[in-house]
Amino acid sequence: MTKPPDESSPKGSWSRTWDGLVSPELSQALFEASTLRKLVDGEMLYRRGDQSRELFGVSSGRLRLSITTADGSESLVGLYGPGTWFGEVTCFDERPRPTDVHAVGQTEVRVVPADKLRAILDRNPIWYRDFARVLCNKLRLALAHIETTILPISVRVGLRVLDLAEAYRFGDANSPIEITLSQEELARMLGVTRQSVNKELREFERRGWVRLGRGKLVLLEGAALRDHVERGGASELLAQ
Known part of the structure; x- marks a missing residue:
């Protein structure tokens, strides 16, 4: 079985989904500001409607994003694997979380509180441009998924x-x-x-x-x- 990326540094484990969008220096700063949280299979990271304010990065394992429909059934939105950052939108707009997220298998997640994220960006305002690129990329992805319906x-x-x-x-x-x-x-x-x-x-x-x-x-x-x-x-x- 192939081993997962080395988690001792942000390289490979935190940069894959943001490759070409954020600078290595920003990636390093976020990694250093993060703490590690371990989740067991099925454990909830957060629920839809939660007011949590953190940026997350999957170090190992996987996270499942879902929405519970009106009839009580679960609708899968997507899966996050190692190398995925997410949660930055809530850090900026301070609105409730839009989905449920829970672990699939043993999972490790890096956590950066919103106040630490803002402090890092305020010390280096040019890095706000990096996050603008990240958010624009997510908008493009959302529009791309709509386009697939045809x-x-x-x-x-x-x-x-x-x-x-x-x-x-x-x-x-x-x-x-x-x-x-x-x-x-x-x-x-x-x-x-x-x-x-x-x-x-x-x-x-x-x-x-x-x-x-x-x-x-x-x-x-x-x-x-x-x-x-x-x-x-x-x-x-x-x-x-």
């Missing part, structure tokens, strides 16, 4: 599988990636039926791109699936 279902499923694979990726980009997610959850993320998702995944499996299992799938040929998504008209979305 794509063929096969492309949408492939795009989301590639997106989820990033949360489960360690080491060699060409290695198989096991994604722990049911087809029902994937269907809810896409707003389609489970039957539609199953049909497309079965075709992916027939082509040798994925292997299906109970409550999971393994991405075997990421390059081939990526090519399928690009040819389906989503090349710009993959570049996000």
Whole structure:
């Protein structure tokens, strides 16, 4: 099994999702200002509506973002894997958290309180530009997800599988990636039926791109699936 990134420094563990958006100096300053919090499987980091004010970075494990619908069912929004920073929006607008977030397996999270974040930025105002780029990138991603609704279902499923694979990726980009997610959850993320998702995944499996299992799938040929998504008209979305 490939080992996760070295967590003794921000390099690799804190920079992946902000690569090219924030300076190494800012990344280092945030890492030094953070404390480590350990979560057990299923433990809640925060709930929707919470007034918590922290910036978070996943050091190891994974976090699940979800929203509970009116009928009490859970709708998966996304997964955060090692290298992901999140929570900065609430630090700036001081509004309640928009989702529930809990640990998937043993998880370690770096925590930077909002007052420490603001102090770091106030000492170096030019770093506010870095956060402006981060927030603009998140807006682009949100718009990209809206744009996917006009794509063929096969492309949408492939795009989301590639997106989820990033949360489960360690080491060699060409290695198989096991994604722990049911087809029902994937269907809810896409707003389609489970039957539609199953049909497309079965075709992916027939082509040798994925292997299906109970409550999971393994991405075997990421390059081939990526090519399928690009040819389906989503090349710009993959570049996000």
